[in-house]
Amino acid sequence: MLSHYQMKEIPYLRILGRTNGSLEPVTLFWTASGIELNVKATEIWVKIRSDYDVFEPWVDVIVDGVLSQRLMVNKGEQEICLFRNMERDKVRNVKLLRDTPAFPTDEKTLLQLLEVETDGEFLPLETPKLRLEVIGDSITSGEGGSGAGEEMTWNSFCFNAVDNYAYMAAKELGAVYNCISQSGWGVFCSWEGNEQQAIPLYYEQVCGLLNGERNKQLGAMEKWDFQKFQPDVIVVNLGTNDSSGTKNMDRVGKAVEDFLRKLRVCNPESYILWCYGMLGAEILPTLEKAVGNYKRKTGDERVEFVKLPDTQEGEFGSRQHPGHRSHEKTAKILVEKIQEKMTLLVTP
Missing domain, CATH: 3.40.50.1110 (SGNH hydrolase)
Incomplete structure (x- = not known):
């Protein structure tokens, strides 16, 4: 069964890049900003909110250090599957990154992470070197x-x-x-x-x-x-x-x-x-x-x-x-x- 977690409810969540400090939701402004977590699960999803006038944002999904998806994000709210149908007993490191830079010429530019849905558990992250x-x-x-x-x-x-x-x-x-x-x-x-x-x-x-x-x-x-x-x-x-x-x-x-x-x-x-x-x-x-x-x-x-x-x-x-x-x-x-x-x- 999948459980929903607000971003503030996720233990061991690492925020990547400069943000406004809020987890309700996490707003991504810069290239390579995003989230990182370790999860033991068969599947995991992230709910995203996006907006733009001209330049749509893209995101990268990285699982255990390997790029698995590069996606254009449509306007509005949607769920993105980071992985599914995986073996449950393995801890996987997952990153979701903003692929595109900030767009000063597009005043509507927006990319926010709202919640995570998974059937597994979150585990501690390694301390970066x-x-x-x-x-x-x-x-x-x-x-x-x-x-x-x-x-x-x-x-x-x-x-x-x-x-x-x-x-x-x-x-x-x-x-x-x-x-x-x-x-x-x-x-x-x-x-x-x-x-x-x-x-x-x-x-x-x-x-x-x-x-x-x-x-x-x-x-x-x-x-x-x-x-x-x-x-x-x-x-x-x-x-x-x-x-x-x-x-x-x-x-x-x-x-x-x-x-x-x-x-x-x-x-x-x-x-x-x-x-x-x-x-x-x-x-x-x-x-x-x-x-x-x-x-x-x-x-x-x-x-x-x-x-x-x-x-x-x-x-x-x-x-x-x-x-x-x-x-x-x-x-x-x-x-x-x-x-x-x-x-x-x-x-x-």
């Missing part, structure tokens, strides 16, 4: 991770939160991670030069880049409580859009230094890796110099610049963005770099 925060643009949002190589349409389908360097690295490291990323945005400006489309402006909010009265009421514009999630490592992968959005490298460099200061105030103990290079390295000298200037001026040695491998022919996904092989190469470099620094990190 590491806490990561990954900050970026379309690359970190997984743009290009789905669709044919020649596909250039920009829509919800082209994103992929799992075939993605952030997810790959976190999985290899046994980490939980928060993702703060938005397509087309940079550290100083967007790819079109819009200085209001810069991640640092909204970093201290839950998901302040969203628009609309409903998102405001849901707390997207509220201050984020950094005590809820203090990352051991922060990976910043910004600069790709700034390279096409402006020729003023002095302002880009200043934006990097200012953002590093903000990151340090909000996350006093985190080791910060500023990464760049998956889609060319046009402004690498500017970024690397800015990181060095910040370290020299502040004496903060828990910051490092990391050159990422460029995406080569045959490694692209859709929309001329990095594909699986490119994300895999970057994940490998980040895992090796983070493992090198493990002795400097705070034990979870």
